[in-house]
Amino acid sequence: MRGSETGASKRVTYRHGDLRRALLDAGTELARGGGPEAVVLREATRRAGVAPSAAYRHFADRRALLDAVCSAAQSALAVAIEAELAGLPCKEDPAGRARARLRAVGTGYLRFAGAEPGLFRTAFSASDNLRSAASPARAGGGGLTPFQLLTATLDELVEAGVLPRERRPNAEFLAWSAVHGLAMLLIDGPLRGLDKTQAQHVGQRLLDMVEQGL
Amino acid sequence: MRGSETGASKRVTYRHGDLRRALLDAGTELARGGGPEAVVLREATRRAGVAPSAAYRHFADRRALLDAVCSAAQSALAVAIEAELAGLPCKEDPAGRARARLRAVGTGYLRFAGAEPGLFRTAFSASDNLRSAASPARAGGGGLTPFQLLTATLDELVEAGVLPRERRPNAEFLAWSAVHGLAMLLIDGPLRGLDKTQAQHVGQRLLDMVEQGL
DNA sequence: GTGTGATCGTGAACACCGTACACATAAGCG
DNA sequence: CGCTTATGTGTACGGTGTTCACGATCACAC
Numbered sequence: 075m076r077g078s079e080t081g082a083s084k085r086v087t088y089r090h091g092d093l094r095r096a097l098l099d100a101g102t103e104l105a106r107g108g109g110p111e112a113v114v115l116r117e118a119t120r121r122a123g124v125a126p127s128a129a130y131r132h133f134a135d136r137r138a139l140l141d142a143v144c145s146a147a148q149s150a151l152a153v154a155i156e157a158e159l160a161g162l163p164c165k166e167d168p169a170g171r172a173r174a175r176l177r178a179v180g181t182g183y184l185r186f187a188g189a190e191p192g193l194f195r196t197a198f199s200a201s202d203n204l205r206s207a208a209s210p211a212r213a214g215g216g217g218l219t220p221f222q223l224l225t226a227t228l229d230e231l232v233e234a235g236v237l238p239r240e241r242r243p244n245a246e247f248l249a250w251s252a253v254h255g256l257a258m259l260l261i262d263g264p265l266r267g268l269d270k271t272q273a274q275h276v277g278q279r280l281l282d283m284v285e286q287g288l
Numbered sequence: 289m290r291g292s293e294t295g296a297s298k299r300v301t302y303r304h305g306d307l308r309r310a311l312l313d314a315g316t317e318l319a320r321g322g323g324p325e326a327v328v329l330r331e332a333t334r335r336a337g338v339a340p341s342a343a344y345r346h347f348a349d350r351r352a353l354l355d356a357v358c359s360a361a362q363s364a365l366a367v368a369i370e371a372e373l374a375g376l377p378c379k380e381d382p383a384g385r386a387r388a389r390l391r392a393v394g395t396g397y398l399r400f401a402g403a404e405p406g407l408f409r410t411a412f413s414a415s416d417n418l419r420s421a422a423s424p425a426r427a428g429g430g431g432l433t434p435f436q437l438l439t440a441t442l443d444e445l446v447e448a449g450v451l452p453r454e455r456r457p458n459a460e461f462l463a464w465s466a467v468h469g470l471a472m473l474l475i476d477g478p479l480r481g482l483d484k485t486q487a488q489h490v491g492q493r494l495l496d497m498v499e500q501g502l
Numbered sequence: 503g504t505g506t507g508a509t510c511g512t513g514a515a516c517a518c519c520g521t522a523c524a525c526a527t528a529a530g531c532g
Numbered sequence: 533c534g535c536t537t538a539t540g541t542g543t544a545c546g547g548t549g550t551t552c553a554c555g556a557t558c559a560c561a562c
Contacts, residue, residue, distance in 0.1 A: 089510075089511085089556090089557065089558075090510080090511080093510080093511085111325070114547090114548075114549090115548080115549065115550090116547080116548065116549080117548095124511070124512090125511065125512050125513070126548090126549080126550085127511080127512070127513080127514095127550080127551075127552085128510075128511050128512075130550075130551085131509085131510055131511070132510095135549075135550075136548090136549060136550090198472075198476075198477050198478070221478065244489070244490050244493055247470070247473070247479065247490050247494075248466075248470075248490070248493060248494050248497050250469070250473065251466055251467075251469035251470035251473055251494055252462075252465055252466040252469055252494075252497075253465075253469065254469040254472065254473060254477070255464070255465035255466055255467065255468040255469020255470065255471075255472065256461070256462075256465035256469065257469075258412075258468065258469065258472055259461070259464065259465055259468060262412075263412050263468070264412070264435065265461065275458070276458050276461050276462070279458055279462060280461075280462050280465055280466075282501070283462050283466075283497070283498070283501035283502060284497070284501065285501075286500065286501040287496070287497035287498065287499075287500040287501025287502075288497060288501075304539080304540075307539080307540085328518095328519075328520090329519080329520065329521090330518080330519065330520075331519095338540070338541090339540065339541050339542075340519090340520080340521085341521080341522080341523090341540080341541075341542080341543095342539075342540050342541075344521075344522085345538080345539055345540070346539095349520075349521075350519095350520060350521090
């Protein structure tokens with residue numbers, strides 16, 4: 075127990091409890107504010123109240139910390155998409171329901187990108203990436219990846235007879251590309267600065283395009 | 289006086305001819321190899337054979353150098369797209385021609401992204417961005433921007449009667465988003481590592497989607 | 503209890519980066 | 533020639549990632 079904290083000023087700690095988590099949280103906060111390049115190891119340790127070298131007990135290097143933050147950001151994106159899906163009114167018609175779900179995935183994606191541009195950008199800055207975003211097993215505890223949510227929704231579309239089976243292969247890449255591209259152009263690409271209502275309008279039209287052209 | 293260097297090795301230069309250009313070239317080479325974060329001021333000066341502080345006579349800061357490199361990268365992208373357009377067989381049918389041109393813009397974009405991932409990424413890392421990519425006047429000498437090539441092609445589609453006029457507004461954003469998104473996912477996103485033929489196949493299907501869903 | 507080894511944070515280094523400043527050199531022009 | 537101006541040098545400062553020897557603390561055996 076460390077009840078011996080006599081409230082002075084700078085007692086040496088030496089037992090942080092969970093420094094790894096503290097660094098991850100600090101890094102996530104940095105990423106939220108300035109994207110992947112803002113997650114600076116020294117600043118994270120500073121916020122955790124710890125010497126810079128202490129980070130190396132928990133992360134091999136800056137890149138490892140960034141990867142962890144990236145994984146957390148992906149989880150946050152997945153949660154946002156799931157929330158969008160959960161807020162959907164239940165429809166009987168399976169075709170309409172599947173269509174609505176695909177749209178919800180898209181709008182959830184875009185909404186998250188707009189609300190948390192820093193986290194969104196870090197979510198796609200992993201060094202491994204293909205595995206971490208698209209593979210079944212994700213590091214962060216338990217949930218589905220954004221990519222998996224998309225593929226599941228596309229499968230629903232096929233089962234509901236909306237999307238012909240022969241067009242199913244690679245469909246996730248097409249839908250993902252369109253939505254991801256718009257998100258990128260809006261938050262740090264040439265379309266940055268578009269006012270929100272117009273951006274939303276373009277988003278809806280993009281989802282129309284995907285739905286129709288898939 | 290440092291004329292007393294007996295011709296050994298390192299005569300001081302003091303007149304470089306065109307240091308600005310040398311730095312820009314060095315920076316472009318760095319960007320080609322490692323994207324925007326690889327254009328390091330000190331390394332550029334090193335390659336130009338000059339002291340680090342010399343760069344500040346020609347660029348306000350690292351960001352300014354990066355912006356210049358970014359502009360050059362955009363020009364390179366535009367040239368690649370124009371080359372793709374120029375390689376097109378001339379068709380009589382204006383509708384088919386317009387469609388082919390739109391496709392060419394897309395494939396040129398994707399091809400460049402695949403061939404020069406570093407330059408491609410730096411092309412979209414300007415600090416101003418909306419202006420530099422989408423506005424009529426570009427810094428680099430004279431040519432059209434990639435964005436302008438796209439809008440021109442879409443206008444052709446409208447004139448040829450392929451694209452209904454009421455769907456024209458924002459169409460450049462939709463097409464651009466789809467293609468840009470795929471490019472991003474392929475080069476440093478989760479789809480990196482897809483083998484080339486499959487990537488090309490997905491690219492074609494994406495362009496189908498755009499053509500149909502626009 | 504009391505060692506004893508493993509765990510975890512410290513402190514001082516190193517190399518690298520961007521940037522600022524005073525100074526040296528060269529070129530142009532009266 | 534001497535003046536001004538443009539351009540490159542040298543040195544320095546603060547910030548960064550990373551390493552390494554060291555020290556504090558815990559956990560467990562005895």
